[in-house]
Amino acid sequence: MKYNITDTIPGEEVKFRNPPKEFLEAVGGVEGMRKFMYDFYDRIYESNIAHFFPQDEEEFAKIKEKNTQFFIQICGGPAVYEDVENLNEYMIEFHKDFTIDERARIEWLGTMQEALEDLNIDPKLKEAFWEYVEKFSKLTVNRF
């Protein structure tokens, strides 16, 4: 599959759809999502956005787990991350504490692409997941 990345345009309305529950099921449920997200974050640590994240091992481990929980919930799994009305809004607010530009977004997405490429699941499900992260990540960009 092609991992398209479109530009973030300041002020532009971003439409996205949460990834399907089938993605969560295909990766192997909660445990599979954990494996996928830990792998993604191990790669983040090798990437050029590593400095955005805590260098302390224990703190980093917490982020890995938080991410796992978020992605379980956003894929329609149980509300193990936060019991909020709009999880995506919550996540946009969360990222405002960090200065994220388009370069950082592209590196984040490139790292996600690598982790996705290693998943042995239906490419259609990867595509749906990619669509979500490619679009939603635009809303984490706050520095132009």
Ligand code: HEM
């Ligand atoms: C689809 C896009 C993204 C999603 C769904 C997402 C999701 C998350 C989640 C769930 C967390 C953990 C929140 C918590 O601790 O409760 C997090 C933390 C974080 N994300 Fe993202 N993220 C996205 C894009 C990005 C991008 C593009 C960057 C750019 C560098 C980024 C930087 C960070 C940072 C710096 C943290 C926090 C680290 C800390 O707590 O010290 N994220 N993200």
